[in-house]
Amino acid sequence: MSAHAKTHDEGHAPGAGHHRNYVKIWAILLVLLIVSVTGPMLGIRVITLITAFGIALVKAYIVAKNFMHLDVEKPIVHWALAVALLLMVVFYAGIAPDVQKQSGTHWKKAKVESHAPAHGSGHEGH
Amino acid sequence: MNIPTGRLAVWWVLVSEIVIFGGLLASYLMNRLTHADWADQAAHTNTWIGAFNTLVLLTSSLSAVLAHQAAEKGDGPKAARLLWLTVLGGATFLVVKSFEWTHEIREGFTITSSGFWSYYYTAAGLHAFHVLCGMILMIWVASTAAKNQELHRVENIGIYWHFVDIVWIFLFPLLYIAK
Amino acid sequence: MSHTSHTEAHGAGAAHADSHPPQSFFHKYLWSTDHKVIAMQYLFTGMAMALVGAFMAYVFRMQLAFPGMSVPGFGVVSPGEYNAMITNHGSIMIFWVAMPVLIAGFGNYLIPLMCGCDDMVFPRVNRLSYQLFFLSVLVLIASLFVQGGGFGGAWTAYPPLSSVAKYNLTPWGSLLWIIAVALEFVAFLLGGINFITTAMNSRAPGMKAFDVPIVVWMIVVASLLFMASVGPLIAGAVMLIFDQTLHTGFFDPARGGDPVLWQHLFWFFGHPEVYVVLLPAMGIVAEIMTVFARKKLFAYRMVIYSVIATGVLSFFVWAHHQFIAGIDPRMANIFTVTTLLISIPIAELCFVYIATLYGGSIRLTTPMLWALAFVAEFLIGGVTGIYLGASGADIFFHDTYFVVAHFHYTFFPIAIIAVFAGITFWFPKMFGRYMNETWGKVHFWGTIIPFNLIFIPMFLLGMAGEHRRIYDYTHFPDLALPELQAMRILATVALLVMLAFQLVFLVNFVLSLMRGARASKNPWNANTLEWTAESPPPHGNWAELPNCYRGPYEYSVPGRELDYWPQDEKA
Numbered sequence: 001m002s003a004h005a006k007t008h009d010e011g012h013a014p015g016a017g018h019h020r021n022y023v024k025i026w027a028i029l030l031v032l033l034i035v036s037v038t039g040p041m042l043g044i045r046v047i048t049l050i051t052a053f054g055i056a057l058v059k060a061y062i063v064a065k066n067f068m069h070l071d072v073e074k075p076i077v078h079w080a081l082a083v084a085l086l087l088m089v090v091f092y093a094g095i096a097p098d099v100q101k102q103s104g105t106h107w108k109k110a111k112v113e114s115h116a117p118a119h120g121s122g123h124e125g126h
Numbered sequence: 127m128n129i130p131t132g133r134l135a136v137w138w139v140l141v142s143e144i145v146i147f148g149g150l151l152a153s154y155l156m157n158r159l160t161h162a163d164w165a166d167q168a169a170h171t172n173t174w175i176g177a178f179n180t181l182v183l184l185t186s187s188l189s190a191v192l193a194h195q196a197a198e199k200g201d202g203p204k205a206a207r208l209l210w211l212t213v214l215g216g217a218t219f220l221v222v223k224s225f226e227w228t229h230e231i232r233e234g235f236t237i238t239s240s241g242f243w244s245y246y247y248t249a250a251g252l253h254a255f256h257v258l259c260g261m262i263l264m265i266w267v268a269s270t271a272a273k274n275q276e277l278h279r280v281e282n283i284g285i286y287w288h289f290v291d292i293v294w295i296f297l298f299p300l301l302y303i304a305k
Numbered sequence: 306m307s308h309t310s311h312t313e314a315h316g317a318g319a320a321h322a323d324s325h326p327p328q329s330f331f332h333k334y335l336w337s338t339d340h341k342v343i344a345m346q347y348l349f350t351g352m353a354m355a356l357v358g359a360f361m362a363y364v365f366r367m368q369l370a371f372p373g374m375s376v377p378g379f380g381v382v383s384p385g386e387y388n389a390m391i392t393n394h395g396s397i398m399i400f401w402v403a404m405p406v407l408i409a410g411f412g413n414y415l416i417p418l419m420c421g422c423d424d425m426v427f428p429r430v431n432r433l434s435y436q437l438f439f440l441s442v443l444v445l446i447a448s449l450f451v452q453g454g455g456f457g458g459a460w461t462a463y464p465p466l467s468s469v470a471k472y473n474l475t476p477w478g479s480l481l482w483i484i485a486v487a488l489e490f491v492a493f494l495l496g497g498i499n500f501i502t503t504a505m506n507s508r509a510p511g512m513k514a515f516d517v518p519i520v521v522w523m524i525v526v527a528s529l530l531f532m533a534s535v536g537p538l539i540a541g542a543v544m545l546i547f548d549q550t551l552h553t554g555f556f557d558p559a560r561g562g563d564p565v566l567w568q569h570l571f572w573f574f575g576h577p578e579v580y581v582v583l584l585p586a587m588g589i590v591a592e593i594m595t596v597f598a599r600k601k602l603f604a605y606r607m608v609i610y611s612v613i614a615t616g617v618l619s620f621f622v623w624a625h626h627q628f629i630a631g632i633d634p635r636m637a638n639i640f641t642v643t644t645l646l647i648s649i650p651i652a653e654l655c656f657v658y659i660a661t662l663y664g665g666s667i668r669l670t671t672p673m674l675w676a677l678a679f680v681a682e683f684l685i686g687g688v689t690g691i692y693l694g695a696s697g698a699d700i701f702f703h704d705t706y707f708v709v710a711h712f713h714y715t716f717f718p719i720a721i722i723a724v725f726a727g728i729t730f731w732f733p734k735m736f737g738r739y740m741n742e743t744w745g746k747v748h749f750w751g752t753i754i755p756f757n758l759i760f761i762p763m764f765l766l767g768m769a770g771e772h773r774r775i776y777d778y779t780h781f782p783d784l785a786l787p788e789l790q791a792m793r794i795l796a797t798v799a800l801l802v803m804l805a806f807q808l809v810f811l812v813n814f815v816l817s818l819m820r821g822a823r824a825s826k827n828p829w830n831a832n833t834l835e836w837t838a839e840s841p842p843p844h845g846n847w848a849e850l851p852n853c854y855r856g857p858y859e860y861s862v863p864g865r866e867l868d869y870w871p872q873d874e875k876a
Contacts, residue, residue: 037177051303087148097635138497143536144536146539149536149539240560
């Protein structure tokens with residue numbers, strides 16, 4: 001280990017002084033989980049999407065903020081994680097126009113028949 | 127004051143993990159949005175098992191962060207006990223997953239059944255691999271923490287574990303709920 | 306391995322001597338956690354792989370110039386072997402030569418020494434990184450000898466050729482190839498995390514971010530680029546392995562997959578990768594230019610900002626490799642513009658180097674010649690890239706030898722010229738002895754002149770419409786014209802001459818290692834911290850770790866007697 005780097009013990013507690021009630025946060029996460037599972041049971045597409053993905057974002061935010069202590073972490077970490085996430089947006093935006101394109105000049109994507117059993121009846125798929 | 131070296135490295139690991147899972151999930155999303163029939167395939171996944179596994183991982187995250195809290199107070203043995211509890215959570219997750227997969231494969235939904243199932247097994251498998259790696263590292267961290275050594279590692283492995291938890295938080299709606 | 310380099314290592318590191326008891330050969334050179342030993346391991350492995358890659362180039366160039374002949378040292382080249390040769394030549398030269406030598410080799414050697422610390426922050430992770438890399442070398446070499454032969458689907462590994470054994474006829478070769486590439490990625494991720502963390506947390510007291518030498522900045526930014534771009538390809542590699550072995554259909558359109566997705570996954574990494582290897586090379590050149598021009602680096606901060614700008618832009622250009630792959634034409638417009646934009650910061654770096662030379666007292670030592678040649682040759686590579694970046698011109702040039710010549714004019718300066726510049730420059734520090742200057746210059750001219758004679762004909766061949774990946778041009782009457790064949794022969798003969806001159810380097814390297822003149826601590830009168838350690842530095846680098854008082858490029862400061870001002874010298 002490098003001599004300059006032997007500083008673990010000095011600053012290893014970003015959450016020090018913040019006496020968070022972790023059990024309470026965990027309980028909130030559980031409530032959110034229940035909502036995200038029961039939401040789609042209503043069968044309304046918009047509500048399904050909001051409860052499924054909206055709540056996933058909220059849960060991820062709560063875990064990152066409270067369990068990973070991102071709220072008291074140095075800004076460079078926020079930047080690094082944000083850039084990585086942003087890069088995935090770039091990745092999606094650059095590629096989706098190609099992969100999601102269904103037809104072009106003289107070509108059309110083939111319709112694909114699924115090999116999986118329709119009702120999970122126990123027969124081998126193909 | 128710099129970020130402690132170990133924790134800084136964990137953050138960089140997470141940056142590289144974000145783009146690995148990000149690339150895979152973005153590819154899945156693009157395909158999912160263009161294949162309407164994948165929703166019918168997804169209907170065969172078991173939301174209750176997925177929800178149970180989410181519960182298991184969230185709970186294991188709680189014990190991981192409580193271990194960190196114990197390590198901060200200098201209580202290595204307590205941190206180690208909580209880490210073992212987290213490992214137990216990871217093991218439960220994997221056991222549930224293996225029963226789930228066995229059931230699905232016996233129903234005929236294998237990795238080659240359709241595009242959806244290829245992504246399903248690949249994404250969940252890559253995540254399960256991360257759970258396994260986290261468990262192995264955590265056993266190692268717990269065994270040193272029990273001797274009150276290298277307590278800063280408790281926090282570092284915890285951060286990794288919470289990240290794996292967050293990945294699952296997104297896999298759950300992507301693979302199970304959206305039907 | 307560096308047998309002679311650590312003979313006096315333990316006496317000099319007095320403060321560390323008790324913590325580093327004498328070790329066996331195995332622990333000292335093969336199982337070491339010392340960043341300098343790991344750097345040497347990467348350097349020598351990379352150089353050995355360069356010989357393998359060069360041998361492949363020799364074989365397929367002979368086949369192209371004299372089709373059907375029995376190549377001395379290999380025999381008659383079959384079409385499958387030809388494909389395996391070009392594929393593995395490309396993969397080896399990029400993944401197993403440029404990456405290990407430039408980033409891992411020089412990065413490992415220079416980052417702790419230039420930052421003034423005793424080792425990487427995670428020495429054991431560093432060792433693991435090399436071991437994984439070595440494993441990937443073994444897997445790659447094995448892939449050439451398995452049943453069916455080595456993978457022949459080009460280093461870009463486009464499906465379905467790479468994913469369906471029925472098409473590529475190399476069921477084992479293609480699987481082992483992709484496994485080797487994936488292992489190599491993991492090795493460099495571990496190494497990169499180490500580099501970034503070391504440069505962030507382990508700098509000498511007083512060394513602020515803008516006191517860090519340019520080459521360290523470049524390697525750190527390159528590691529960040531690698532880390533941020535390789536993820537989707539790791540996921541893609543897993544998907545490709547599943548397509549090959551489990552017969553999933555990720556990239557099979559007949560089963561709902563999409564082969565263009567792989568191309569995007571590959572080039573989302575593949576283009577930043579160009580900058581991953583370019584930046585360390587440009588950093589090495591910057592260090593050498595300031596030392597031998599005896600001048601401050603022109604616009605130090607601007608260099609860093611342009612490097613960061615290059616890094617950001619490099620994530621927006623990848624699809625220019627796919628203009629004729631059926632991508633959305635609207636995206637082609639965007640990617641043309643971004644591709645032309647990225648030439649601005651790179652051109653600016655070249656201007657910065659020229660401005661650094663302006664008015665300097667230039668010493669034409671061997672490393673300086675290599676550094677100057679880098680700028681000159683890379684310029685040709687950069688300028689021809691403009692033609693290929695414009696989607697209209699690219700439709701004609703795509704997959705011709707014009708492309709081959711273009712990327713060799715970028716990669717040869719990066720992976721060969723800059724590496725020779727770096728090795729000749731830091732040789733006294735690495736091994737405590739000087740290299741022979743005369744033979745160094747002979748090797749320089751014997752490499753640079755044939756290099757141009759290999760690749761200028763390829764520009765002309767490409768403009769004449771010569772398509773790549775053709776095993777035997779006599780089957781294509783339009784391309785088998787005698788004047789085109791004459792240029793192929795010229796390129797091949799020039800390659801033979803260039804390879805012959807590499808023997809000069811190898812002999813010079815080994816002889817200098819054994820009986821070169823002893824070098825002092827600071828043979829070039831340079832400023833950066835590595836020149837304040839012993840030559841070669843002992844385990845632990847310094848008996849007492851240095852402090853830093855100023856930036857790295859204070860050369861010819863007015864009013865100072867000496868024309869250099871080491872970073873660790875108190876004002």
